[in-house]
Amino acid sequence: xxxxxxxxxxxxxxxxxxxxxxxxxxxxxxxxxxxxxxxxxxxxxxxxxxxxxxxxxxxxxxxxxxxxxxxxxxxxxxxxxxxxxxxxxxxxxxxxxxxxxxxxxxxxxxxxxxxxxxxxxxxxxxxxxxxxxxxxxxxxxxxxxxxxxxxxxxxxxxxxxxxxxxxxxxxxxxxxxxxxxxxxxxxxxxxxxxxxxxxxxxxxxxxxxxxxxxxxxxxxxxxxxxxxxxxxxxxxxxxxxxxxxxxxxxxxxxxxxxxxxxxxxxxxxxxxxxxxxxxxxxxxxxxxxxxxxxxxxxxxxxxxxxxxxxxxxxxxxxxxxxxxxxxxxxxxxxxxxxxxxxxxxxxxxxxxxxxxxxxxxxxxxxxxxxxxxxxxxxx
Numbered sequence: 001x002x003x004x005x006x007x008x009x010x011x012x013x014x015x016x017x018x019x020x021x022x023x024x025x026x027x028x029x030x031x032x033x034x035x036x037x038x039x040x041x042x043x044x045x046x047x048x049x050x051x052x053x054x055x056x057x058x059x060x061x062x063x064x065x066x067x068x069x070x071x072x073x074x075x076x077x078x079x080x081x082x083x084x085x086x087x088x089x090x091x092x093x094x095x096x097x098x099x100x101x102x103x104x105x106x107x108x109x110x111x112x113x114x115x116x117x118x119x120x121x122x123x124x125x126x127x128x129x130x131x132x133x134x135x136x137x138x139x140x141x142x143x144x145x146x147x148x149x150x151x152x153x154x155x156x157x158x159x160x161x162x163x164x165x166x167x168x169x170x171x172x173x174x175x176x177x178x179x180x181x182x183x184x185x186x187x188x189x190x191x192x193x194x195x196x197x198x199x200x201x202x203x204x205x206x207x208x209x210x211x212x213x214x215x216x217x218x219x220x221x222x223x224x225x226x227x228x229x230x231x232x233x234x235x236x237x238x239x240x241x242x243x244x245x246x247x248x249x250x251x252x253x254x255x256x257x258x259x260x261x262x263x264x265x266x267x268x269x270x271x272x273x274x275x276x277x278x279x280x281x282x283x284x285x286x287x288x289x290x291x292x293x294x295x296x297x298x299x300x301x302x303x304x305x306x307x308x309x310x311x312x313x314x315x316x317x318x319x320x321x322x323x324x325x326x327x328x329x330x331x332x333x334x335x336x337x338x339x340x341x342x343x344x345x346x347x348x349x350x351x352x353x354x355x356x357x358x359x360x361x362x363x364x365x366x367x368x369x370x371x372x373x374x375x376x377x378x379x
Contacts, residue, residue, distance in 0.1 A: 033363055034270035035173025037068050039166040039375050040367040046377060047149075057152035060161070064095055064378040068364070070141035071168035073345070075134055076106040077250045077265035078149070079163035079257025085155035087116035090250075092166070094128065094142035101128040103148055104136050109254055111237070115154065118251070119242040133240075134249045134266075141170065144378070163257060165265040165367065169345055180315055181276035188310030188318055191217040191284050193328035199231045208234040208246040209322035210286045210305040214351050215256055217284060222353065227259055247303065249288070249347065256351040264351040267366050272317070272338055275308050275348070277359035284309050284320075286349035291323060293340035294332060300343060 047060040076090050087110040091103040104124055110116035124131045129138040147166060151159045196202045196209040212234045219228035229237075237255045240248040249266045256264035269275060278285045284307050291297075291304035309329070310318040316334050324330055332340075350366060352358070361368035 032175075033069050033374075034175040034365075035069065035170045036268050036270060036363070036365055037071070037168045037374065038267050038365050038367065038371045039065060039067075039168070040265070040371060041164040042162070044161065044164075052150050052152060054152055056154070056158070057150060058158070060149045060151070062147045062377075065145050065147075065166075066376040066378055067143050067145060067168050068374050068376075069168060069170045069173075070143055071145070071170055072129075072138045072141045073169040073171055074106075074136040074138075074145065075167040075169075075249060075266045075268075075347070076147065077163075077165040077167070077253050077257075078109065078161065079254065079262070079264060080109070080151075081160040081162065081258065082109065082111045083153070083155065083157040083159070084112050085115050086110065086151070086153040086157065086159040088159055088161070089150040091148040091150075092136055093146050093148075094136075094138050094140075095144035095146060096140070096142055100146075101138070101142075102126065104129070104131050106131065106136065107134065107248070107250055109251070111258070113239075113241065117241075118238075119240050120248055122242055133243055133247075134251075141172075163263060163265070163367075165267075167265075167267045169268050171345055175270050178271040178273040181273045181280060182315070184276035184279040185311045185315050186313040187279055189217065189279065189282065189284050190220075191307055191309045191320055192220075193320055194231060194322060195325040195328055196231065196322040197325065199235075204245045204247070205231055205235065206247070206322050207249075207252055207305040208238060210307050210320075211238070211252045211256060211349070211351070213307055213320055213322070214284055214286060214349070215259075218262070218351070218353065224259075227262075247305070249349065252286075253349055253351065256349075261354050262351065263354045263356075263367065264349065265367065267348055267350060268344075269346045269348060269365055270363060271346075272334070272341070274359075274362075274365060275317070276311065278350070279308065279310055281357065281359045283350075283352045283356060283358070286351070287337075287341050288344035288347040289337070289340040290343035291340075293343060294321075294336065296336065303344070305349075 105121040108117040253264035290300035292300040307320040361370040364371040
């Protein structure tokens, strides 16, 4: 073999090896959930339907869902039309090979709490786990889950369930950082600014203020003034009497998703680059953070909701922080925000029109083609 031929052989071999490595890396990214899985339902034909305990009550029970991770935390989200007098009860349980947990109540929802409860359920703790406001935390990780929805009404018009989402998390997983998505750098979205202390009881209104800002953004983008509401209106629509506040995550998204053509839910990301994916797509993202960490005051805990509206040309996040005034829009150091966000296991509110072109979902962390392909139902 001549030296020239040998060199050509080495080049060809190196190219083949590089292609194999890239293919392996792509396959790993597709199969690696990075400690989280999102499962969304827009149709419920696979759910078992039964009469409830009360008249004019229907119970929908999902098939057993085989998860792609060993999860120990779950947050349920729902979007529904709930006329006056209508209500929902959302329940979830973990399933093991030898037994199942009880059904834990994830939330009681209605548009009018004077007629039907809108609240979290306290004191559910047992040997299997507990619901901390809106998050089911299991003591032993599970690989199967089942969801149950009770719908009823004291009036002729029944609620209509449009969407149901499950965010599963293995909080023991701490994945490596991802490369930044620089397509979002230098981009800012025109999300209106609001300061929570301008309203009564403002100290506890960060979540309602965040939801108000995002919904006003979409009201203006879509020319739908019926979605433009100031913070007191949002408070009335999402207040949780048992939590004594507006920070119940799924209540915020349930409100946003109650509007025609809107989709809203809670999820958890694995890296700030996933937020960059959404900003690049023109969709703001609400982040649950620790305020003390965000403001370099210590480790906390001190929960706070903010909205990421963009990134500087250098990659620092641009934030509508409802706890700040003059201005509400601030730039925080990238590393500091990542630290503050980790307090909630990177929880987010995603609120956007149903027909939006959502970003490519590399890991199955939001409602997407990718996450739908990962749903396995046991018959």
